Amino acid sequence: MANITVSSDMDSLAADLAVVREFLDRATPPQELSDSERDRLLRQIKELMQSRNAKLVAHYYTDSLLQDLAEETDGFVGDSLEMARYGRESDASVLIVAGVKFMGESAKILSPDKTVLMPTLEATCSLDIACPIDKFSAFCDQHPDRTVVVYANTSAAVKARSDWVVTSSIALEVVEHLMERGEKILWAPDKHLGSYIQRTTGADMLLWDAACIVHEEFKSRGLKAMLQMYPDAAVLAHPESPEAVLNIADVIGSTTQIINAARTVPNEQIIVATDKGIFHKLQQVAPEKQFIIAPTAGDDATCRSCAHCPWMAMNSLQAMVDSLLNNTNEIHVDVELGKRAMVPLQRMLDFAAENALRVKGKA
Numbered sequence: 001m002a003n004i005t006v007s008s009d010m011d012s013l014a015a016d017l018a019v020v021r022e023f024l025d026r027a028t029p030p031q032e033l034s035d036s037e038r039d040r041l042l043r044q045i046k047e048l049m050q051s052r053n054a055k056l057v058a059h060y061y062t063d064s065l066l067q068d069l070a071e072e073t074d075g076f077v078g079d080s081l082e083m084a085r086y087g088r089e090s091d092a093s094v095l096i097v098a099g100v101k102f103m104g105e106s107a108k109i110l111s112p113d114k115t116v117l118m119p120t121l122e123a124t125c126s127l128d129i130a131c132p133i134d135k136f137s138a139f140c141d142q143h144p145d146r147t148v149v150v151y152a153n154t155s156a157a158v159k160a161r162s163d164w165v166v167t168s169s170i171a172l173e174v175v176e177h178l179m180e181r182g183e184k185i186l187w188a189p190d191k192h193l194g195s196y197i198q199r200t201t202g203a204d205m206l207l208w209d210a211a212c213i214v215h216e217e218f219k220s221r222g223l224k225a226m227l228q229m230y231p232d233a234a235v236l237a238h239p240e241s242p243e244a245v246l247n248i249a250d251v252i253g254s255t256t257q258i259i260n261a262a263r264t265v266p267n268e269q270i271i272v273a274t275d276k277g278i279f280h281k282l283q284q285v286a287p288e289k290q291f292i293i294a295p296t297a298g299d300d301a302t303c304r305s306c307a308h309c310p311w312m313a314m315n316s317l318q319a320m321v322d323s324l325l326n327n328t329n330e331i332h333v334d335v336e337l338g339k340r341a342m343v344p345l346q347r348m349l350d351f352a353a354e355n356a357l358r359v360k361g362k363a
């Protein structure tokens, strides 16, 4: 009989979310720019990138200005692993990563000889925060019979403690593979994604207790009400969303899978349960369709129910200028730690290549 357990021998999710709320209260959101100021900053960034042989790699959840800038300057827009792989294959001397900190770390692990800069090092992730290495390592030690599988949204130290790193679109295949080998799994950190994988595969999984503050806010009740207003709409959801939301979804997938589905589903109206930063790309790939953000929990919810990651929003043009000018916010990963983190990352890449899968993931 398959086993699914959410670990309780750690700080509660409520305590983690209190940390997030506290962060949000003191964070300064990027300032609104006038057209002339925006154009001046864009020119300055392009000049700096050219003089430093730098390329911009931006996540789908970042500001549309940054996504456009990355594409205009022959950089890259994608999910976290695609960003890191682009960085490894690029001949740039400097990679500027617009996203959150674990993405910068992954880029550095895969490209240790390149300079990796970020507009801000304060941009983190609730999953990363809620999975500190000391507690996670102790948890692993308590369950030595389990194979440790971690989501890409973790620190380099947590990756180095794992057997496998996975992204959301390859997680099902990796867990099925491990299940066929008779292995029991310790999964971290996202409990909703872990639970979705367990329900789908039937694997024996012990789950760490953490969640994405953006996806956790999507609510099934509001979604049902929205479907009464848009009865012909398709629902596309990221598997970090709660189970009740996934039960209503027509397509469940990573950011890249959602973008592909937006192209291929016949529906003209599409309700999307993931960070609304993705709408920029969705409108590009299917301009004839109407995209509607799935309803969230209301004013009292974490993340202020904006369906937008507050850390992704910290990547501003001015911060990019400062980083490129002063070499601030450089990502450093200890060389030995990076080598250890590379092992489970490479295991995933090899698995994907052997199984002819395209490894796609999300934040």
Ligand code: SF4
Residues within 6 Å of the ligand: 061, 100, 124, 125, 126, 127, 153, 212, 213, 214, 215, 275, 309, 310, 311, 312, 363
């Ligand atoms: S959207 Fe969620 S998973 Fe992605 S970086 Fe933000 S908090 Fe982390």
